[in-house]
Amino acid sequence: MTTIVDTLVIGAGPAGLVAADRLAENGARVLLVDAGRLYQRRTCPVDLMHSCNGCKGICNVISGFGGSIHYGDGVKLSQFPSGRRLAELLGTERAAALADRAVRRLCGAEQPAFRGARPTDGPFKVKDYPVASLSAEQVRTLIERLHHRITAAPGTELRMQTQVTSLRPLGHGWQAETAGHAGTSETVHASSVVVAVGRRGQRWWQQALRRLELSYSAPAPSVGVRFEAPTALLRRGSDIHEDFKTTILTNGVKIKTFCYCAGPGGGRIKFTDYGDHTLLDGHIIPEAKTGSTANFALLAQLRAPDGTPRTTAWVDENLLAPYRRLRTDRPGKPVLQWYPDFRSRALDCTSLEQFAELSGFHPSLRDYQVTDLAGILPRAIHAALCDAFEDLMAYFNGSALTSHAAAQIAVIGLELENLWDELSLTDNLETTAPGVYAAGDCTGLAQGILQAAVGGLAAAEAIADRSGGTTGLAA
Template sequence: MSTDLDTVDVLVIGCGPAGIVAADRLAGDGTRVLAVDVGRPHTVRVCPVDRMRACHGCRGICNVISGFGGCIHYGDGVKLSRFPSGRRLAERLGPARATRLEHEALGALCDSPLPQFRGARGGRSPFPVKDYPVASLTSTEVIAMVDRMHTRLTGWAALEMRLGTEVLSLAQEDSGGWLARLRDRRHGETTVRAAAVVAAVGRRGRSWWHRQIRDLGLEFTRPAPSVGVRFEAPAPLLAGGSAVHDDFKTTLVKAGVKVKTFCFCTGAGGGRIKFTDYASDGYTLLDGHVIAEPAAEGATANFALLAQLRDGDGQPWDNERIDSELIGPYRRLRTDRPGKPVLQWLPDFRAKRLGCASVEEFIARSGVTPSVRDYQAANLAAILPPQIHTALLESFDELIGFFAGHRDGIDAQVGVIGLELENTWDELIFTSSLETSAAGLYAVGDCGGLAQGIVQAAVGGLAAAEAILGTSATPWTEGLAG
């Protein structure tokens, strides 16, 4: 076991868009940066589920949420959104700074000219729809983006990047610096001393970061988590939503529950579902990716509905209740590999039964081939609280009538897939430069609990880098509430 002590100016934990852009900005200024990620190089992040095979967790390190690029998965389509998507992050930064950093983030991520962003498309909606500019990138454009970012980072003399490297522990020194204990497959365990740390751990590091926040005594507030399912159907059935906005987002209240649409995946070629495996937690959740290339025959599209989890007093569920009342029952739905996603035919989901007992039977009855095949049919509806189940169905019924323009025969063509679980990040208390209550520790991207999205993550990475370099012209109090 190695006991070498490395010293750097900044340790960046996570090589997704937030970490990449932060490391790029810092190293470009000559700051000595060590960037680590537990995942693999971008060119070998192959997901077997994408190839219609089974998810076995990729030896505990899911290629969809780990590795260079993070949520920007090499060779897959992505959706970029601009402010006011991520409104709370923009408010924290302050309007002028948010606008400037967004422009710089897009320049760091995208080649010139920038992709074409567009907001509302002119279609009328009976629902209030959040309007912000969106651009959907093709798989070819994503490959070029990730290759370009990798070339930039590996070109900096001041930057070292270690993939396949896990952060075991993080501690603040009395002097104010930071010690991180690392483990990688080639060097064993090492300890790194850094003057500052940028945590950009993304979804793979969610449980680890949850523990670190408490171990380090960081100030935070509890999130309002949501649970839901994803509906997959022939792409034409969702066309009404995409005619209004490429990322149709609205909020409804049904059965006393707040429900929102999420991750509306209806690109030119529809969308596909992806698995995100949380091996250390023993379950796999869902993601959705847009397909920006022209539609193939029989293309499917999908979107999620998420319902807030609150108790009778209006308080959000805590992690312990989510684990015992949702994750535990979810793991028991599959007999082959507990904790993997399940499929339920919509008529069965309504009735809380399992009449359609296999994926093959679902295809035969619905006439729809799912975008991935690694499901076991199960009674997903049975694990949802009754009020949540009712709210999701009432919301779907109202939305699908608008999306499709009719209701005739739609149920038979829809698969309900779960589980979705969102908004579980603690919401940190920090400055407008995203420095936490521990001096020299910054949290950017998902793990700050402020905003999701590739551009928003990159903006956060730039804000942290500016603060570390001391180049921000914006007073640290700008954008703070109260």
């Protein structure tokens, strides 16, 4: 079976949703495919205190309709200059205009309230950009609105649980092969392609862009851990900025805060399954509740002694392989270590029950084995993470980290970021293969829901301007 369309959009996360929505509005024939399930069928078992089972190979947190806008979670929308490299590519004024249009497309008439950092005279330079937190109800409304608008468009088709297995040039367009969950296959001919695969498609895209001989540069990866504690210990950071972000240089190691989740109800930790290993994600809880926990990550740049970034092969061998060996029950799933043990590279606390007794709280998720997470980190990076964390905690709480406060902290891993190749793109997000555009995480330029939506919108507007609507293979 062969389907002919104007544009094939691969990935129904924020970038793909906005791209398909904009192209459909222009009268184009669009096929939007995604490997995951519809949003109504994306319950995460870890949220229910069950074990992470990988969702039969399709993680419900990082794939499916909505992508990182996980149905039922609160999320943050961060305006530029968050995603600075994308803004530089688009141009500052154009990036701001696209962001305004993307917010309207995502949120409709109910525009969220954005606010920046509050003034502070502390020792850390906080990155200042407007942030809005959306409640779980707002996220549900957002996804449902986009779903109904896209599926109602006469020229647009949405196919879930469908993966693109190959992509190659065909005359003046592109040919893709797809595989559905029921063993179905299809050939798709498209004048243009928007690749918006997000984290679920990272490894597929890494291989595909090499086969297509696209121009790119290697990433500069980072490794880190996530700290979880009673919300009161981390509240100061979110009071300064909802997405408290700073960079700390300690003993020659560059450390940055990442994904600060300490809203009125604290934050949630998510498991993001990549098949042979599972990493972490965090979501804010804007709805107030008592007894909550909050979390944030610290990430350290991975560099060789000569200053060059570590390769993905080095990450696989020196971090992911030992990470997979940490758990004896289910290799490659996240682990937890009591902070005093993490700091001293010891393992006196050996169970979740003992952790709860020592810390005074239960982790927000229970699918952990307690083990020596510190032991797989390079010593210089481990020391830098601890020093940066304690400097931040002293700032948040007005004094050096006490043994009592240290005992209330869980260290959870593993965090890995910046594994995407950085693509060479035009200011319309077109790759070095004419007609193939990239948006969202897979550009290697920026992370963030709004940044992904901006990229999808920029690509769609360029395609619409070039085609005039329905010209091309499907005309």
